[in-house]
Amino acid sequence: MKNKKFNRQIINLILASSIVLFTITSCAKKQDVNPDTQDATEVIVEKPISVNAARVTVGSIDASIQVGGTVSSGNAVAIIGEATGTLRNFTLELGDTVVEDQIIGQIDASRPGMQYKMKDIKAPISGTIVRVASEEGSMVSPSVPLAYVEDLKDLNIKANIIEKYISKIKTGEKVEVTFDAYQDKIFKGTVTDVDPTVNSQTRSLGITIEFEDPNKEILPGMYANNRIITSTIETALLIPSTAVFAKENQFYVYVVNDNKVSKRTIEKGLETYENIQVTAGLNAGEIVVVTKSALLGEGSTVSIKNEGAF
Numbered sequence: 001m002k003n004k005k006f007n008r009q010i011i012n013l014i015l016a017s018s019i020v021l022f023t024i025t026s027c028a029k030k031q032d033v034n035p036d037t038q039d040a041t042e043v044i045v046e047k048p049i050s051v052n053a054a055r056v057t058v059g060s061i062d063a064s065i066q067v068g069g070t071v072s073s074g075n076a077v078a079i080i081g082e083a084t085g086t087l088r089n090f091t092l093e094l095g096d097t098v099v100e101d102q103i104i105g106q107i108d109a110s111r112p113g114m115q116y117k118m119k120d121i122k123a124p125i126s127g128t129i130v131r132v133a134s135e136e137g138s139m140v141s142p143s144v145p146l147a148y149v150e151d152l153k154d155l156n157i158k159a160n161i162i163e164k165y166i167s168k169i170k171t172g173e174k175v176e177v178t179f180d181a182y183q184d185k186i187f188k189g190t191v192t193d194v195d196p197t198v199n200s201q202t203r204s205l206g207i208t209i210e211f212e213d214p215n216k217e218i219l220p221g222m223y224a225n226n227r228i229i230t231s232t233i234e235t236a237l238l239i240p241s242t243a244v245f246a247k248e249n250q251f252y253v254y255v256v257n258d259n260k261v262s263k264r265t266i267e268k269g270l271e272t273y274e275n276i277q278v279t280a281g282l283n284a285g286e287i288v289v290v291t292k293s294a295l296l297g298e299g300s301t302v303s304i305k306n307e308g309a310f
Helices: 002-033 165-169
Strands: 049-051 053-055 058-071 075-081 085-088 103-108 119-122 127-132 146-150 156-162 175-177 182-194 204-211 224-242 246-247 252-257 259-271 275-280 285-291 302-305
Touching: 058 259, 058 275, 119 285, 156 165, 165 204, 224 259, 285 302
Parallel strands: 049 302
Antiparallel strands: 053 285, 058 156, 058 224, 075 146, 085 103, 103 119, 127 146, 156 204, 175 182, 175 224, 182 204, 224 275, 246 252, 252 259, 252 285, 259 275
């Protein structure tokens, strides 16, 4: 009796195993012949990275020193009357233009019971009134300046060069001058004077910059941003500053060829805000990416947005 029960359990186990095996085999066969998946291969299409690019060009680039300075004139000249009395016919205002020997007012030295001929007040030089110190009807004397006049055509810039750059400065060097008030304009100047000694307290060297074309927009006391050009390379390989990437003291660019980029190490020379001179690693005419993107890497596919620009 026990043997029959045992044999029945064995038979049931064999039948269950057969059913499971048959099910697995059937599923496998169905997958093999499924026309939707038979011989299917997954294809991954890389999406191009949209970038701007520029061509490596040959041009000139300057080495320069940036320094601040203050606009000044030769010196303001005081306008002084030649008598003591009451100021008459005096209408000068700040910014007025006068010419040498122009009568700008009179002094009435008359007193009760005594009449004197009024004395003329004349401008000592031609220029612009930069300060008015007296007004119509006030009492004046030869020791009191009535106003100050400056020749604004003789404006210059006083600046100080730190000791590190003293060896690079000499008279005759060209200067590009900008002002915060006129950010879209560049004024031309020249270094005309270099102090013979260094200031021992500031460790700096004083220089004078004169404007090549004086402009009425420039006023004494304005702060000037000066780029002193110390040398120029006429035939340099140039790329935009935005094309250069840096990592671990190495500089590299991404060169575009058939919409693929290759990472290439370069050596830099002179630099300006806009351009960088390349001394090794590139050739004229090659195309480099100028878009900063963390997606870029060796072999990346790119799509150039500004292709028509070069």
